[in-house]
Amino acid sequence: MTKSVTIETGALDKLQRVLGVFDENLAVITRELALSARVEDTKIVLEGEEENADVGGEVIRGLLAIVEAGEIVEKGNLLYCIELAREGHASDIGGIMQDVIAVTSRGKPVKCKTVGQKEYVNAIKHSTITFGVGPAGTGKTYLAVCLAVAAYKGKQVEKIILTRPAVEAGEKLGFLPGDLQNKVDPYLRPLYDALQEMFGSDIYQKLMEKGAIEVAPLAYMRGRTLSNAFVILDEAQNATREQMKMFLTRLGEGSRMVVTGDLTQTDLPDGKTSGLKQAVALLKDIEEIRVCTLTEKDVVRHPLVMKIVRAYERDALKKSKGEKR
Numbered sequence: 001m002t003k004s005v006t007i008e009t010g011a012l013d014k015l016q017r018v019l020g021v022f023d024e025n026l027a028v029i030t031r032e033l034a035l036s037a038r039v040e041d042t043k044i045v046l047e048g049e050e051e052n053a054d055v056g057g058e059v060i061r062g063l064l065a066i067v068e069a070g071e072i073v074e075k076g077n078l079l080y081c082i083e084l085a086r087e088g089h090a091s092d093i094g095g096i097m098q099d100v101i102a103v104t105s106r107g108k109p110v111k112c113k114t115v116g117q118k119e120y121v122n123a124i125k126h127s128t129i130t131f132g133v134g135p136a137g138t139g140k141t142y143l144a145v146c147l148a149v150a151a152y153k154g155k156q157v158e159k160i161i162l163t164r165p166a167v168e169a170g171e172k173l174g175f176l177p178g179d180l181q182n183k184v185d186p187y188l189r190p191l192y193d194a195l196q197e198m199f200g201s202d203i204y205q206k207l208m209e210k211g212a213i214e215v216a217p218l219a220y221m222r223g224r225t226l227s228n229a230f231v232i233l234d235e236a237q238n239a240t241r242e243q244m245k246m247f248l249t250r251l252g253e254g255s256r257m258v259v260t261g262d263l264t265q266t267d268l269p270d271g272k273t274s275g276l277k278q279a280v281a282l283l284k285d286i287e288e289i290r291v292c293t294l295t296e297k298d299v300v301r302h303p304l305v306m307k308i309v310r311a312y313e314r315d316a317l318k319k320s321k322g323e324k325r
Contacts, residue, residue: 165235
């Protein structure tokens with residue numbers, strides 16, 4: 001049954017931002033949902049099969065919520081909005097875009113872009129230890145750093161500690177040139193970059209010098225008690241079971257921990273079980289510990305990244321089924 005759905009955008013500038021350059025957003029919607037469309041004043045009229053027309057209307061309303069939140073409609077969040085609408089959750093978009101998590105040194109507000117990210121951020125805010133598990137591009141590390149900076153600026157913690165296992169694609173620190181700082185810098189560079197974006201280079205440097213920010217390999221956490229700090233363990237899939245236990249038991253009074261990783265990208269030697277995988281299984285039911293699983297739907301990089309992640313997941317599932325036979 002054919003149906004017509006009309007959405008009032010309320011203003012010409014909103015209409016133009018929803019439609020996109022040369023109406024490219026509308027073209028994507030009509031192509032993905034097999035609809036026809038026309039514009040009447042500040043209204044968008046969609047026509048097609050009843051179910052598709054309803055979904056299309058929800059998508060336009062979701063894009064309108066993005067625009068009204070001051071955000072730019074990009075291809076990534078357009079495709080995500082279509083997917084949410086198909087699942088009946090397009091109205092969630094407005095709520096996601098409203099909360100500002102932090103503000104960068106250049107004054108740019110940082111907001112969640114997906115439902116999964118929103119749940120992850122809420123978990124970090126309300127839990128002592130949060131595990132963020134998911135593929136590349138889902139914002140696991142960046143959002144954790146943003147919340148760490150917000151907690152420091154709000155005087156909730158006295159220190160930010162960022163750490164990663166120094167294991168990447170089979171490389172060992174001893175084979176890298178230079179002193180210790182030169183050796184660990186390549187592993188910790190994504191963390192440096194996120195901190196500098198949030199604080200600005202000058203303030204970041206001053207905080208590093210006075211010890212308010214510490215960035216170090218995971219091995220340097222041994223024997224310490226981390227109190228009144230926001231602690232982030234990044235790339236945790238490369239931590240061994242022993243390292244993960246060591247890290248989690250460093251927790252001190254007034255501290256919060258976030259552990260991030262992607263279980264599909266483990267660089268540990270064959271036969272070594274990821275400490276992240278074990279910790280998630282062992283600790284998921286403990287009060288004050290939250291496990292948030294992000295998926296390919298939460299990828300906020302180039303839309304192509306989502307397709308790459310899905311292709312690898314399909315391949316892993318196929319191999320898994322083959323091994324069980």
